[in-house]
Amino acid sequence: MAPETGTVAEAGEFGVISRVVAGLATVPSTVVGPGDDAAVVATPDGRVVASTDMLVENRHFRRDWSTAEDVGHKAAARAFSDISAMGAVPTALLVAFAAPGTLGLDWVDGVTTGLRAECAHVEAAIVGGDVTAADVVTLGLTALGDLQGRAPVTLAGARVGDVVAVCGRLGWAAAGFAVLGRGFRSPVTVVNAHRRPEPPYFEGPRAAELGATAMTDVSDGLVADLGHVATASGVRLDLRAELIDVPAKLAEVGAALNVDPLVWVLTGGDDYALAATFPAGTDLPAPWRPVGVVSEGEGVRVDGRRWPVGGHEHFR
Amino acid sequence: MAPETGTVAEAGEFGVISRVVAGLATVPSTVVGPGDDAAVVATPDGRVVASTDMLVENRHFRRDWSTAEDVGHKAAARAFSDISAMGAVPTALLVAFAAPGTLGLDWVDGVTTGLRAECAHVEAAIVGGDVTAADVVTLGLTALGDLQGRAPVTLAGARVGDVVAVCGRLGWAAAGFAVLGRGFRSPVTVVNAHRRPEPPYFEGPRAAELGATAMTDVSDGLVADLGHVATASGVRLDLRAELIDVPAKLAEVGAALNVDPLVWVLTGGDDYALAATFPAGTDLPAPWRPVGVVSEGEGVRVDGRRWPVGGHEHFR
16 A cells, blocks of 8 residues: 555545455455455354454553554454463454544554554454544454364363463563653663564464463463462462563663562563463473462462552553 | 442442353353453354444444443444344354443443343353443444354345345434434434334344345445445346335424435434345245345446435544
8 A cells, every 4th residue: 555644534434444454365264354244254163262352542552652553563462362362373353443533544554554464473364344433543353263173271270289381571561661651762672562562372372282271361460360360260379489580671671760670570461471370290392481380279479478460450 | 230320430340340241141152251361152153253343432322312221232233233144143242341430330231231132132142342441432342143054145146137125124213313313302213213223133044044145234324235235246236216115104203304204214324224135036025125126237226316325424
């Protein structure tokens, strides 16, 4: 598409839709793609995994902190991360997009580019959507996925004696958010981690194959999200601080901002790491790091103590 | 649930979620329901039908014109109607809900009641969702459906010589919208048609079984939506005004408001009627009314003439 300087109102609803779907890549699982009343997606497994998320401007992203392309990447990442956390592979994305009429078409093109890139990475397709008007940019993303014959890995299967392990970045997006919140634009590695997460999508299905007993993605913070595993499984998760890696870069940023970087690692969301429990003795491949064990009891402990979950309460 | 006078902010994100999912009915196709990273839904057909819609306060509904329960019904109706229009039966609904913290929990309970009632009517289940904050109430609804072994009925299959037929109400919601827009609250039949549509969901799969060659739901207006069939199928749809029923109630309201009621019937959306094409000679059951034929050419004609599509351009 040529660079475009018009607005969403000038293009109109169908003009916007045509920009989003023009030249879309297809994947074999798409039976009926965008443009019909509904999409049809192949589900050879006999089950479909489905998750929905809504991102609202100035709540989940700021247009002055993130480019449109960043927002597209992040929106798709949130949706696909939930599919991965069930042990499934993403197959399709439905995109509801609401925006003010004054929004530039370059922003539509940017978000489309980001969504498509994330889809290409996981070999999923944009199969449908909806476009409408709203006072702020709002994205509704629904991802579909395929379990490829595996049992879904829910929050509820952790057993006493299991190992707790994580995979992917923890605390990086929170550090980037803190940097941006203080008016800085660097270090670029942490700022970019906030803008464009890189979830370890392919490790979700691998964890399922390794026998993971419970799994979740870390969207609200490690302690908060593992808390859901503890509650659903009726167990306590005992983390050991010495096992929890605090990267040098986060230590450096923490020193500059006078923040304990372990707080970012334990309570920062939006990196979309995976956290899972495995039977003791599971031979965990390199990207998975053990961080604790499953015990009798309830909740999450770090070196035996409760840790404030932090995290984000949207309504406060 | 007991009547509740608190606000969404007082309940918090998880308090709101627990109100939406408490005591939810289940259906056999739900493998993993709400509360996990993603839902898992059975798809015995080997394919899943999926459609997503976003409804924004003051664009798609007004809280002073519709109750929360009405909005729940209408939101689910929009989503399930798209599934029906493919010839499928709805199986599941994912609900993303954004609202200001000051919104009353009674409104959350109302919209939940409406969504659940519409789900019960089609024997689908709420299987997942997302709750977040926004300045106006925003609903993102994703419906899943099952083709039960049938081929999907797309927009693209209409053939020259086919009969064009409709099923369900046309123009009623538009008349109700016009009544409300002029400050009236009656006649209640048309006002209620705007507030709470009653799509003929079960006729979508039946039309597929009858051999429908193309089908759509009428969400933007009969002429506008049949225009998508004409374009996708590469044909012209010739409607005959004498075949298009203008109910006495719409004639009465039209006379009172000085509006030609045929305009509501041909261009009013939001009733979620079904419009389909069938091979000539198909023995159409009672709820289906023939309204024209498929010819060579393009676009939609009424008695040989173009009809202004009307309809709603969201960004203007």
